[in-house]
Amino acid sequence: MIEIKDLTKKFGDFTAVDRLNLTIETGEFFGLLGPNGAGKTTTISMLSTVLLPTSGEIRIDGKVLDRRASSEKKKISVVTQEYSMRQDMTINEVMEYQGRLYYLPKDVRKKKADELLEFAGLTEYRRRVVRHLSGGMKRKLMICRALMTEPEILLLDEPTAGMDALARRQMWNLLRQLQSRNLTILLTTHFIDEAQTLCNRVALMNKGKMDVIDTPDSLIKQLGPYAVDETAKDTLSSRYFADRNSAVEYLSTCNESAALRNTTLEDVFLSRMGRNITSR
Amino acid sequence: MGILAVLWEKWVEFRRDFYKITVSNMMTPLMYLVIFGMGIQTTSHGEPYLNFLIPGVIAMVTMTGSFSAVTQNMSVQRLYEKALDQVMISPTPLWQFLTGQIIGGSLRGLYAGCIVLLLTLPIHTGLIFNGWSFLVMLLNGAVFSTLGLVLSFTAKSYSDAPRYNAFIIMPMSFLCNTFFSTDTMPGGIRQVVMVLPLSQASAMMRTIAAGQPAGFAGFGILLTYLAILGFISFVYIYKKKNL
Numbered sequence: 001m002i003e004i005k006d007l008t009k010k011f012g013d014f015t016a017v018d019r020l021n022l023t024i025e026t027g028e029f030f031g032l033l034g035p036n037g038a039g040k041t042t043t044i045s046m047l048s049t050v051l052l053p054t055s056g057e058i059r060i061d062g063k064v065l066d067r068r069a070s071s072e073k074k075k076i077s078v079v080t081q082e083y084s085m086r087q088d089m090t091i092n093e094v095m096e097y098q099g100r101l102y103y104l105p106k107d108v109r110k111k112k113a114d115e116l117l118e119f120a121g122l123t124e125y126r127r128r129v130v131r132h133l134s135g136g137m138k139r140k141l142m143i144c145r146a147l148m149t150e151p152e153i154l155l156l157d158e159p160t161a162g163m164d165a166l167a168r169r170q171m172w173n174l175l176r177q178l179q180s181r182n183l184t185i186l187l188t189t190h191f192i193d194e195a196q197t198l199c200n201r202v203a204l205m206n207k208g209k210m211d212v213i214d215t216p217d218s219l220i221k222q223l224g225p226y227a228v229d230e231t232a233k234d235t236l237s238s239r240y241f242a243d244r245n246s247a248v249e250y251l252s253t254c255n256e257s258a259a260l261r262n263t264t265l266e267d268v269f270l271s272r273m274g275r276n277i278t279s280r
Numbered sequence: 281m282g283i284l285a286v287l288w289e290k291w292v293e294f295r296r297d298f299y300k301i302t303v304s305n306m307m308t309p310l311m312y313l314v315i316f317g318m319g320i321q322t323t324s325h326g327e328p329y330l331n332f333l334i335p336g337v338i339a340m341v342t343m344t345g346s347f348s349a350v351t352q353n354m355s356v357q358r359l360y361e362k363a364l365d366q367v368m369i370s371p372t373p374l375w376q377f378l379t380g381q382i383i384g385g386s387l388r389g390l391y392a393g394c395i396v397l398l399l400t401l402p403i404h405t406g407l408i409f410n411g412w413s414f415l416v417m418l419l420n421g422a423v424f425s426t427l428g429l430v431l432s433f434t435a436k437s438y439s440d441a442p443r444y445n446a447f448i449i450m451p452m453s454f455l456c457n458t459f460f461s462t463d464t465m466p467g468g469i470r471q472v473v474m475v476l477p478l479s480q481a482s483a484m485m486r487t488i489a490a491g492q493p494a495g496f497a498g499f500g501i502l503l504t505y506l507a508i509l510g511f512i513s514f515v516y517i518y519k520k521k522n523l
Contacts, residue, residue: 011522048369052521067374067518074371084362086289093292100285101370145366 001026002047002153002184007056009042009208016042018208019056026152027182029175031199031216033192033265035273039208040188041081044157047186048078060153074102077151081158081188083138087131091122091141094130095148102149109148116144119174135162143174154178156187160194172198196265204272211272219268227263230254238267282372286380293353294388305345305392309337310399316459331405335485336458338393338413339420343478345392346421347449350385350428355441358432358523374517382425382510389421390414407489416494419502420481426509433516433523457482477505 007020017039024030032040045051047058049067058065060072085094095117099109117123120140130138139162146154156175160168168191175198179185189195195202196216204211212219224240226247240263241247251260294301317330357363367377397409431444456462456478462470473479480501484494517523 045365048365050365050368050523052519054521067368070371070373073369076369078365078369080362080365082362084365086357086363087361088296089292097285097289097292098366098370100288101282101367101372103281103371 001061003059005057008054010054015208020210026184029179029185029198029200031195031202032188033195033202033269034205038205040205041157044155047155075152077146077149078155079142079146079159085130090129091126094145098145098148112148116147120144136167139163153184158189192266192269206273216265220263223263223268223271225263227261227267228258230258282376283380286377287384290384305395309341309396312337331407334400334407335489336482338396339478339481339485340453340458341392341396342389342417342421343424344449346385346389347424347428349388350381350425351432351441354432355435355438359438375514378513381429382422385425386418386421390417393417408491412488412494416481416484423477423502423505426506426513429513430509452478477502
């Protein structure tokens with residue numbers, strides 16, 4: 001279980017994360033959503049101890065997480081937004097180094113690396129230097145590296161960034177499989193559909209502060225499960241309804257470009273962040 | 281053991297760049313030895329200048345070899361590749377990571393020093409290099425590896441590493457007992473320069489090469505530097521809020 005209490009991170013006068021409180025249960029797939037600069041990556045960086053909080057604390061299974069907490073850190077693996085690995089190492093060497101940093105015995109290192117690289121379709125590239133891999137392959141390698149140590153907690157910061165639609169779907173399937181192993185996953189993503197598909201609960205952050213925490217279904221229900229999109233001049237706006245009849249009734253009063261659809265988590269996100277979609 | 285993991289990483293880097301590292305470690309000392317030692321024929325303290333120069337150059341290359349190995353590697357890992365993030369979250373204790381970096385850097389300095397020894401082997405200088413010489417090389421390398429760690433933790437951008445070379449390493453190379461004796465320096469400056477680690481390492485290398493025992497004072501000064509810089513690097517990695 002991850003417990004975040006009054007977590008604050010300041011860079012000079014700028015507050016990147018402001019008194020964040022959050023509890024993520026064991027086995028939960030939790031999504032942290034927010035616009036650019038919301039504080040998601042800063043939060044992940046504090047969970048991975050790369051950044052230390054200005055105030056507040058993080059507890060893993062009841063124990064405070066800091067840079068000395070080896071036993072707690074052993075439970076965590078991180079897939080960072082950037083390709084955080086030695087660019088001049090081969091895939092084999094990246095996996096080997098990870099295994100060594102986590103004290104895995106030699107036979108386990110080899111077995112896990114073989115399995116994961118096979119699963120990710122990277123076996124034939126294992127002697128290739130990271131610098132020469134495509135963005136998608138680097139991302140897959142980062143996932144393989146994170147899973148090599150059989151973590152209890154997986155922190156995923158934009159894991160599908162730079163992936164094509166097919167690779168993203170493959171990644172989703174992989175993440176679903178991981179969830180079934182009772183792995184606690186914290187995901188930050190710009191793809192709201194990803195969070196809606198994968199996450200048990202999501203939190204929306206804005207300007208370093210927590211806006212709301214709930215299940216995707218509950219958030220959609222609160223906004224209204226039915227949406228009517230209207231296009232006026234260059235602006236697309238949406239109205240949300242608690243029941244289908246009300247939505248249909250409203251639709252009949254709109255011009256013919258209006259359309260009825262199911263509300264998504266992205267609508268919740270846009271609605272709470274106070275933004276309109278502008279078509280240009 | 282996390283230290284072994286770091287040393288393995290250093291070994292991978294060394295193995296991959298073996299020729300580049302070897303040639304670059306060879307070029308600078310070779311130039312110094314040819315130009316100052318053989319080209320400009322002179323004597324120092326009644327002996328051929330080459331006999332004065334070789335121990336100093338060995339001390340100097342252990343400094344540059346270890347410092348550049350650690351500073352470049354850590355600056356790139358921390359600022360550009362972000363590979364340090366994976367180490368930070370791993371269960372490897374950070375003191376072991378630092379110790380591995382210091383040992384790895386020190387060994388790179390030792391390797392650079394051994395290259396100079398091999399280069400000067402055909403010249404029959406009568407200089408003596410023994411276990412104490414290798415200990416001085418290792419210790420000097422450890423001091424400058426640790427300095428490299430501290431500076432790479434404070435670096436704001438990748439371009440800071442060459443600046444450290446220009447402002448710290450190059451002046452030390454020329455002033456600290458490598459090419460001329462600090463005895464000729466004016467009082468005040470001489471005392472300051474002699475307290476610097478490279479001056480001590482050069483002096484000890486020279487004393488050992490002349491067949492005399494190296495004084496404990498030199499080891500004490502190098503160990504003091506190692507302890508202070510080691511402490512600072514440990515504080516940085518454990519306490520620095522935004523690493």
